[in-house]
Amino acid sequence: MVIVLTVAGSDPTGRAGIAADLRAFAAFGVHGAAAVAAVTVQDDTGVSATHLVPPPVVAAQIEAAASTGHIAATKTGALGGAGAVAAVASAFDAGLLGPLVVDPVTSASGGGRLVDQPGEAALVSELLPRAALVTPNLPEAAALLGRPVETREEMPAAAAAVAEMGAAAVLLKGGHLGGRDSPDLLWLGGSALWLEAPRVEGPGVRGTGCALSAAIAAGLAGGVPLEGACRAAKAYVGGLISRSGSAAYFLK
Numbered sequence: 001m002v003i004v005l006t007v008a009g010s011d012p013t014g015r016a017g018i019a020a021d022l023r024a025f026a027a028f029g030v031h032g033a034a035a036v037a038a039v040t041v042q043d044d045t046g047v048s049a050t051h052l053v054p055p056p057v058v059a060a061q062i063e064a065a066a067s068t069g070h071i072a073a074t075k076t077g078a079l080g081g082a083g084a085v086a087a088v089a090s091a092f093d094a095g096l097l098g099p100l101v102v103d104p105v106t107s108a109s110g111g112g113r114l115v116d117q118p119g120e121a122a123l124v125s126e127l128l129p130r131a132a133l134v135t136p137n138l139p140e141a142a143a144l145l146g147r148p149v150e151t152r153e154e155m156p157a158a159a160a161a162v163a164e165m166g167a168a169a170v171l172l173k174g175g176h177l178g179g180r181d182s183p184d185l186l187w188l189g190g191s192a193l194w195l196e197a198p199r200v201e202g203p204g205v206r207g208t209g210c211a212l213s214a215a216i217a218a219g220l221a222g223g224v225p226l227e228g229a230c231r232a233a234k235a236y237v238g239g240l241i242s243r244s245g246s247a248a249y250f251l252k
Contacts, residue, residue: 003221005035007077008079011042016108019207021213028222029218030222039053073101081122104123104135105140108206131168133168134169156185159185160187160190170185175199208240216230
Protein backbone atom coordinates (compact mmCIF):
# COMPACT_ATOMS: atom_id res chain seq x y z
CA MET A 1 0.00 0.00 0.00
CA VAL A 2 1.46 3.34 -1.09
CA ILE A 3 0.53 6.02 1.47
CA VAL A 4 0.49 9.72 0.60
CA LEU A 5 -0.23 12.31 3.28
CA THR A 6 -1.90 15.68 2.99
CA VAL A 7 -1.48 18.29 5.72
CA ALA A 8 -3.94 21.02 4.86
CA GLY A 9 -7.22 22.70 5.71
CA SER A 10 -10.77 21.43 5.46
CA ASP A 11 -13.41 22.87 3.13
CA PRO A 12 -17.03 22.19 4.12
CA THR A 13 -18.15 22.24 0.46
CA GLY A 14 -15.72 19.42 -0.36
CA ARG A 15 -14.39 21.23 -3.41
CA ALA A 16 -10.97 22.26 -2.12
CA GLY A 17 -8.52 21.45 0.64
CA ILE A 18 -8.24 17.97 2.05
CA ALA A 19 -11.31 16.70 0.18
CA ALA A 20 -9.77 17.63 -3.18
CA ASP A 21 -6.47 16.08 -2.11
CA LEU A 22 -8.04 12.77 -1.16
CA ARG A 23 -9.94 12.60 -4.47
CA ALA A 24 -6.66 13.13 -6.32
CA PHE A 25 -4.91 10.44 -4.30
CA ALA A 26 -7.70 7.99 -5.07
CA ALA A 27 -7.61 8.87 -8.77
CA PHE A 28 -3.90 8.03 -8.86
CA GLY A 29 -4.33 4.76 -7.01
CA VAL A 30 -2.61 5.60 -3.73
CA HIS A 31 -3.92 5.50 -0.19
CA GLY A 32 -4.63 8.98 1.16
CA ALA A 33 -3.91 9.93 4.76
CA ALA A 34 -4.77 13.35 6.16
CA ALA A 35 -3.79 15.68 8.98
CA VAL A 36 -6.12 18.66 9.39
CA ALA A 37 -4.23 21.87 10.12
CA ALA A 38 -7.13 24.32 9.85
CA VAL A 39 -10.92 24.10 9.82
CA THR A 40 -12.40 26.67 7.46
CA VAL A 41 -15.86 28.02 6.79
CA GLN A 42 -15.87 28.81 3.08
CA ASP A 43 -17.90 28.55 -0.08
CA ASP A 44 -17.67 29.97 -3.58
CA THR A 45 -17.90 33.52 -2.22
CA GLY A 46 -14.84 33.23 0.00
CA VAL A 47 -13.66 32.33 3.49
CA SER A 48 -15.74 33.62 6.39
CA ALA A 49 -13.90 31.92 9.28
CA THR A 50 -10.80 29.84 10.00
CA HIS A 51 -10.04 27.82 13.13
CA LEU A 52 -6.43 26.74 13.57
CA VAL A 53 -5.91 23.23 14.91
CA PRO A 54 -3.45 23.34 17.84
CA PRO A 55 0.06 22.47 16.58
CA PRO A 56 0.48 19.48 18.97
CA VAL A 57 -2.71 18.01 17.50
CA VAL A 58 -1.38 18.54 13.96
CA ALA A 59 1.85 16.79 14.98
CA ALA A 60 -0.07 13.94 16.61
CA GLN A 61 -2.16 13.42 13.46
CA ILE A 62 1.01 13.19 11.35
CA GLU A 63 2.51 10.67 13.76
CA ALA A 64 -0.70 8.62 13.70
CA ALA A 65 -0.67 8.55 9.91
CA ALA A 66 2.96 7.47 9.89
CA SER A 67 2.23 4.71 12.40
CA THR A 68 0.10 2.87 9.81
CA GLY A 69 2.95 2.49 7.34
CA HIS A 70 5.65 4.28 5.39
CA ILE A 71 4.51 7.65 4.02
CA ALA A 72 5.85 7.73 0.47
CA ALA A 73 5.22 11.45 -0.12
CA THR A 74 3.48 14.40 1.50
CA LYS A 75 1.81 17.55 0.24
CA THR A 76 0.95 20.62 2.25
CA GLY A 77 -1.82 23.09 1.58
CA ALA A 78 -3.39 25.73 3.80
CA LEU A 79 -1.55 25.29 7.10
CA GLY A 80 -3.12 28.24 8.87
CA GLY A 81 -0.24 29.34 11.04
CA ALA A 82 3.40 29.00 12.01
CA GLY A 83 2.70 26.23 14.52
CA ALA A 84 1.45 23.83 11.85
CA VAL A 85 4.40 24.74 9.63
CA ALA A 86 6.76 23.84 12.48
CA ALA A 87 4.97 20.53 13.01
CA VAL A 88 5.45 19.61 9.34
CA ALA A 89 9.10 20.67 9.37
CA SER A 90 9.76 18.60 12.49
CA ALA A 91 8.07 15.54 11.02
CA PHE A 92 10.09 15.94 7.81
CA ASP A 93 13.34 16.13 9.77
CA ALA A 94 12.31 12.98 11.63
CA GLY A 95 12.05 11.14 8.31
CA LEU A 96 8.29 10.63 8.47
CA LEU A 97 7.08 12.40 5.33
CA GLY A 98 9.01 11.38 2.23
CA PRO A 99 9.44 14.00 -0.51
CA LEU A 100 7.51 17.16 0.28
CA VAL A 101 5.31 19.02 -2.23
CA VAL A 102 4.43 22.47 -0.91
CA ASP A 103 1.39 24.28 -2.28
CA PRO A 104 1.98 27.78 -0.83
CA VAL A 105 -1.71 28.65 -0.65
CA THR A 106 -2.39 31.75 1.43
CA SER A 107 -5.84 32.81 0.20
CA ALA A 108 -8.93 31.10 -1.17
CA SER A 109 -9.94 31.56 -4.79
CA GLY A 110 -13.08 33.39 -3.72
CA GLY A 111 -11.16 35.60 -1.27
CA GLY A 112 -10.16 35.41 2.38
CA ARG A 113 -6.90 34.49 4.10
CA LEU A 114 -6.09 30.84 4.77
CA VAL A 115 -2.65 31.39 6.33
CA ASP A 116 -1.76 34.20 8.73
CA GLN A 117 1.29 36.41 8.26
CA PRO A 118 3.53 34.51 10.73
CA GLY A 119 2.50 31.30 9.02
CA GLU A 120 3.40 32.69 5.61
CA ALA A 121 6.82 33.78 6.88
CA ALA A 122 7.40 30.36 8.46
CA LEU A 123 6.41 28.63 5.24
CA VAL A 124 9.18 30.50 3.43
CA SER A 125 11.83 29.93 6.08
CA GLU A 126 10.91 26.41 7.22
CA LEU A 127 9.18 24.54 4.39
CA LEU A 128 10.60 25.84 1.13
CA PRO A 129 14.13 24.70 2.04
CA ARG A 130 12.73 21.22 2.71
CA ALA A 131 10.53 21.03 -0.39
CA ALA A 132 11.12 18.71 -3.32
CA LEU A 133 8.70 20.97 -5.21
CA VAL A 134 6.77 24.17 -4.53
CA THR A 135 3.72 24.94 -6.71
CA PRO A 136 2.78 28.64 -6.61
CA ASN A 137 0.36 30.29 -8.98
CA LEU A 138 1.23 33.79 -10.18
CA PRO A 139 -0.37 35.69 -7.25
CA GLU A 140 1.30 33.33 -4.77
CA ALA A 141 4.66 33.80 -6.47
CA ALA A 142 4.13 37.56 -6.32
CA ALA A 143 3.40 37.31 -2.59
CA LEU A 144 6.53 35.22 -2.00
CA LEU A 145 8.74 37.59 -3.99
CA GLY A 146 7.15 40.91 -3.06
CA ARG A 147 6.76 41.93 -6.70
CA PRO A 148 4.16 41.37 -9.43
CA VAL A 149 4.40 38.36 -11.70
CA GLU A 150 1.91 38.97 -14.48
CA THR A 151 3.33 37.86 -17.83
CA ARG A 152 4.77 34.74 -19.40
CA GLU A 153 8.02 36.61 -19.97
CA GLU A 154 8.35 37.24 -16.23
CA MET A 155 7.79 33.62 -15.22
CA PRO A 156 11.31 32.16 -15.67
CA ALA A 157 12.96 34.82 -13.50
CA ALA A 158 10.19 34.49 -10.91
CA ALA A 159 10.53 30.69 -10.77
CA ALA A 160 14.29 31.00 -10.41
CA ALA A 161 13.88 33.51 -7.59
CA VAL A 162 11.46 31.21 -5.73
CA ALA A 163 13.94 28.34 -6.15
CA GLU A 164 16.60 30.51 -4.55
CA MET A 165 14.48 30.42 -1.38
CA GLY A 166 15.51 26.79 -1.04
CA ALA A 167 13.06 24.56 -2.90
CA ALA A 168 14.63 21.85 -5.05
CA ALA A 169 12.19 22.62 -7.87
CA VAL A 170 9.39 25.07 -8.68
CA LEU A 171 6.24 24.57 -10.73
CA LEU A 172 5.02 28.09 -11.48
CA LYS A 173 1.42 27.84 -12.66
CA GLY A 174 0.32 30.16 -15.45
CA GLY A 175 -3.43 29.80 -15.18
CA HIS A 176 -3.83 33.46 -14.21
CA LEU A 177 -2.25 34.68 -17.45
CA GLY A 178 -5.51 34.63 -19.37
CA GLY A 179 -5.72 33.94 -23.07
CA ARG A 180 -6.19 30.68 -24.94
CA ASP A 181 -3.32 28.79 -23.33
CA SER A 182 -2.49 27.74 -19.78
CA PRO A 183 1.29 27.22 -19.62
CA ASP A 184 3.09 26.14 -16.47
CA LEU A 185 6.83 26.45 -15.97
CA LEU A 186 8.84 23.74 -14.24
CA TRP A 187 12.12 25.12 -12.90
CA LEU A 188 14.42 22.21 -12.20
CA GLY A 189 18.20 22.07 -11.99
CA GLY A 190 18.56 25.68 -13.02
CA SER A 191 16.61 25.20 -16.26
CA ALA A 192 13.10 26.10 -17.37
CA LEU A 193 10.76 23.54 -18.93
CA TRP A 194 7.41 24.72 -20.24
CA LEU A 195 4.41 22.46 -19.76
CA GLU A 196 2.04 23.66 -22.46
CA ALA A 197 -1.69 23.07 -22.63
CA PRO A 198 -4.72 24.84 -24.05
CA ARG A 199 -6.93 26.57 -21.53
CA VAL A 200 -9.82 24.33 -20.50
CA GLU A 201 -13.08 26.21 -20.20
CA GLY A 202 -15.47 25.40 -17.41
CA PRO A 203 -17.51 27.03 -14.66
CA GLY A 204 -15.64 28.41 -11.69
CA VAL A 205 -13.84 25.54 -10.01
CA ARG A 206 -12.13 25.73 -6.64
CA GLY A 207 -9.46 23.37 -5.45
CA THR A 208 -7.51 22.99 -8.69
CA GLY A 209 -4.24 23.95 -6.99
CA CYS A 210 -4.95 21.49 -4.20
CA ALA A 211 -5.66 18.72 -6.69
CA LEU A 212 -2.57 19.50 -8.76
CA SER A 213 -0.12 19.36 -5.86
CA ALA A 214 -1.80 16.24 -4.46
CA ALA A 215 -1.60 14.50 -7.83
CA ILE A 216 2.10 15.37 -8.13
CA ALA A 217 2.74 13.94 -4.66
CA ALA A 218 0.92 10.77 -5.66
CA GLY A 219 3.10 10.46 -8.74
CA LEU A 220 6.31 10.95 -6.78
CA ALA A 221 5.13 8.37 -4.25
CA GLY A 222 4.74 5.89 -7.08
CA GLY A 223 8.25 6.50 -8.35
CA VAL A 224 7.34 8.73 -11.30
CA PRO A 225 10.06 11.30 -12.13
CA LEU A 226 9.16 14.88 -11.29
CA GLU A 227 8.51 16.05 -14.85
CA GLY A 228 6.25 13.09 -15.55
CA ALA A 229 4.39 13.58 -12.27
CA CYS A 230 3.79 17.25 -13.12
CA ARG A 231 2.54 16.44 -16.62
CA ALA A 232 0.16 13.76 -15.35
CA ALA A 233 -1.15 16.08 -12.63
CA LYS A 234 -1.73 18.88 -15.13
CA ALA A 235 -3.74 16.54 -17.35
CA TYR A 236 -5.74 15.37 -14.33
CA VAL A 237 -6.67 18.92 -13.34
CA GLY A 238 -7.64 19.74 -16.93
CA GLY A 239 -10.03 16.82 -16.78
CA LEU A 240 -11.51 18.05 -13.51
CA ILE A 241 -12.20 21.47 -15.00
CA SER A 242 -13.78 20.05 -18.14
CA ARG A 243 -16.08 17.86 -16.02
CA SER A 244 -16.81 20.49 -13.36
CA GLY A 245 -20.37 21.03 -14.52
CA SER A 246 -21.24 17.36 -14.15
CA ALA A 247 -21.55 14.82 -11.36
CA ALA A 248 -18.28 13.28 -12.53
CA TYR A 249 -16.37 16.16 -10.96
CA PHE A 250 -17.56 15.15 -7.52
CA LEU A 251 -16.86 11.47 -8.09
CA LYS A 252 -13.27 11.63 -9.31
